[in-house]
Amino acid sequence: MIPLSWYLILAAALFSIGLYGVLARKNAVAILMGVELMLNAVNINLVAFWRYLDLQTVAGQAFALMVFAVAAAEVAVGLALFIAVYRRRGTVAADEIDLMKW
Amino acid sequence: MTVEQFVFLVMAVVTLGAALMVVTERRVIHAALWLILALFGVAGLYVLLNAGFFAVVQVVVYIGAIAILFIFAAMLTRKAMQDVGPQVNAGWPAAALIGGVVFVALAWMLSHWAQFTALPPAFADDTPTLTQLGVALVSPDAYVIPFEIASVLLVAAMVGALYAAWGKKK
Amino acid sequence: MSFFSDPVNSIIHWLRNLLIGWGLSTGWVTLIMKALGVMVLSTVALLLVIFLIWLERKLAARFQQRLGPNRVGPYGLIQPIADVIKIFTKEHITPFGVNGFLYNLAPLLSVSAVLFLWAVIPLYKGVVGVDLNVGVLYLVAAGALGTLAILLAGWSSNNKYALVGAFRTVAQMVSYEVPTVLALLVPVLLAGTMSVSGIVEQQRVIYLIVSPVAALLFFLASLAEIGRTPFDLMEAESEIVAGFHIEYSGLKFGMFYVGEFLHAFTVSALFAVLFLGGWRGWGAEAFPLLGLVYFMAKAFLVYFLVVWVRSTLPRVRIDQMLNFNWKFLTPVGLILLVATAVVQKIILVSGASYGVMVLSHLVVNVLILWVAFWIVKMREARRPRRQPVAQPRPVARPPEVTRV
Numbered sequence A: 001m002i003p004l005s006w007y008l009i010l011a012a013a014l015f016s017i018g019l020y021g022v023l024a025r026k027n028a029v030a031i032l033m034g035v036e037l038m039l040n041a042v043n044i045n046l047v048a049f050w051r052y053l054d055l056q057t058v059a060g061q062a063f064a065l066m067v068f069a070v071a072a073a074e075v076a077v078g079l080a081l082f083i084a085v086y087r088r089r090g091t092v093a094a095d096e097i098d099l100m101k102w
Numbered sequence B: 001m002t003v004e005q006f007v008f009l010v011m012a013v014v015t016l017g018a019a020l021m022v023v024t025e026r027r028v029i030h031a032a033l034w035l036i037l038a039l040f041g042v043a044g045l046y047v048l049l050n051a052g053f054f055a056v057v058q059v060v061v062y063i064g065a066i067a068i069l070f071i072f073a074a075m076l077t078r079k080a081m082q083d084v085g086p087q088v089n090a091g092w093p094a095a096a097l098i099g100g101v102v103f104v105a106l107a108w109m110l111s112h113w114a115q116f117t118a119l120p121p122a123f124a125d126d127t128p129t130l131t132q133l134g135v136a137l138v139s140p141d142a143y144v145i146p147f148e149i150a151s152v153l154l155v156a157a158m159v160g161a162l163y164a165a166w167g168k169k170k
Numbered sequence C: 001m002s003f004f005s006d007p008v009n010s011i012i013h014w015l016r017n018l019l020i021g022w023g024l025s026t027g028w029v030t031l032i033m034k035a036l037g038v039m040v041l042s043t044v045a046l047l048l049v050i051f052l053i054w055l056e057r058k059l060a061a062r063f064q065q066r067l068g069p070n071r072v073g074p075y076g077l078i079q080p081i082a083d084v085i086k087i088f089t090k091e092h093i094t095p096f097g098v099n100g101f102l103y104n105l106a107p108l109l110s111v112s113a114v115l116f117l118w119a120v121i122p123l124y125k126g127v128v129g130v131d132l133n134v135g136v137l138y139l140v141a142a143g144a145l146g147t148l149a150i151l152l153a154g155w156s157s158n159n160k161y162a163l164v165g166a167f168r169t170v171a172q173m174v175s176y177e178v179p180t181v182l183a184l185l186v187p188v189l190l191a192g193t194m195s196v197s198g199i200v201e202q203q204r205v206i207y208l209i210v211s212p213v214a215a216l217l218f219f220l221a222s223l224a225e226i227g228r229t230p231f232d233l234m235e236a237e238s239e240i241v242a243g244f245h246i247e248y249s250g251l252k253f254g255m256f257y258v259g260e261f262l263h264a265f266t267v268s269a270l271f272a273v274l275f276l277g278g279w280r281g282w283g284a285e286a287f288p289l290l291g292l293v294y295f296m297a298k299a300f301l302v303y304f305l306v307v308w309v310r311s312t313l314p315r316v317r318i319d320q321m322l323n324f325n326w327k328f329l330t331p332v333g334l335i336l337l338v339a340t341a342v343v344q345k346i347i348l349v350s351g352a353s354y355g356v357m358v359l360s361h362l363v364v365n366v367l368i369l370w371v372a373f374w375i376v377k378m379r380e381a382r383r384p385r386r387q388p389v390a391q392p393r394p395v396a397r398p399p400e401v402t403r404v
Helices: A004-024 A028-053 A059-089 B003-024 B028-048 B052-076 B092-111 B129-138 B144-165 C007-021 C026-063 C079-088 C100-120 C135-156 C160-191 C196-202 C212-225 C250-275 C288-312 C318-350 C354-382
Strands: none
Touching (some): A059 B052, B003 B028, B028 C135, C196 C250
């Protein structure tokens, strides 16, 4: 029997690692990987809540599916944008794409 | 320690270790490959949670599509075969601090919650969770509107991605 | 349950009792039985490849009016074993600059991605590795692992031909996953279950008759998934040398080779299970072992078709390959899925008999196929034909002599 706390701590750790990746990485593709880790952490929580607290209804599972859809959409658009930026600017380093920063 | 707990710990170590490598690895392609390992670990956790459907969807969507997109993007957006120079920005200690603080805060907040150490209710193998989920997704009383919006979102994302990555018209 | 009508379950039963008789706990016995099952199934599948290689060489030779292997053993049956021994004794060459771990992981992953598929294929009544309730989705997931293996092989080889081959492969496999999934959903819809054994149980009339278009889509899309001619762009020898496995030698190359052959047979087996009724046949309920014979016969029939296509058709261009997928297979698959769902719902609501259901699905399928072909024909007729060959010219022209 695994208590719920294990899953929650694991998800929190995964979320924090993802957050660090988003804040610290230079490469925009790597930043997006951090976002993926965060979304996965959220999904672990949602499925764990469904399993431990809410087995009768399927709210947790339905939410997790929505997160899957959002993650897929986000990656597709995000990576397409980075490729477009790379074509124009020749870089995907987040701190060099600063045209709108004054 | 039961077998279940042992498997969980192995999965957790794999997932977190791979996730750490994702955010610290210098070469982006290697980071993408570590991401695949981390996603596999999460799929294993879904199996432990009796959500086999999600484990399979995780492999199909994340590893079959998203991870491969990442590898493609990493290959298409670099000048040479090697990534040179530091891969983290100047503020990375602050980022690490924020990450640590968020983790401690989340753990502290969760540990004060009454159901923090809840144990799972019994799970019969023939529970029709998949049928329930399928019905709930298309039933007007439940999640049909989010479901439809998700499909619209996916179409919009597809069109947007095509438009953004198409390049200059001739 | 007698040994001769159902050997596998008899052996499992006997072994389980034996192990429990030795005083092992039930958990350990289950674990040992599962590990043994995995080992036996994958060994049999891998040994099957030796026969498949012989069969394919022989068949391809007959299609091309040759004899094929005929020196080692009767009808050349021992030839693949000689080849195996040769490939075992070859040197492993690791080129400079490869990524060691991934370079060695890729062949393993490519074979195991195919072996994973065998876990959910029902061999005969009551004999299936594991009866997953998301079996069909699992098939797609295992396919995704195969894509990953090829991408890893191409990237870690540090070779531009390998990388180009891997890119082509991934573009092809990721695109053809869409019609594969659409075609797989039709049997799921008809059977009302995602479990592969459940789909076999439900096939009172084989789904090839109920939904021929889905069968056609699945067959074409899986030809592309396994990378056989006419879709062998991933290893087009005349363009990119050998594709993603160019830097592999010895047994590592052999594993890609085994993976490819086994994949071809596995999708044939999947076709037999999903559209030809798997082990179902006359007397298969009473004598389960007969079901294995039916299943293998059907699988080999489909495999024969795959070899036939391979040795007959030329390779398509990459734009033709992608156009065929996105402009033909995918739209037809989407329309078919919606039409099947609507017809099935109407049948369920109206409570019509099984025969009516089969007939109405068949009519709808034929209609969809006819309209699709008609549209393709119209478009072809309107499109200006490109002259594939330049206008004939005389080989040598006499110089125009200018008289002074």
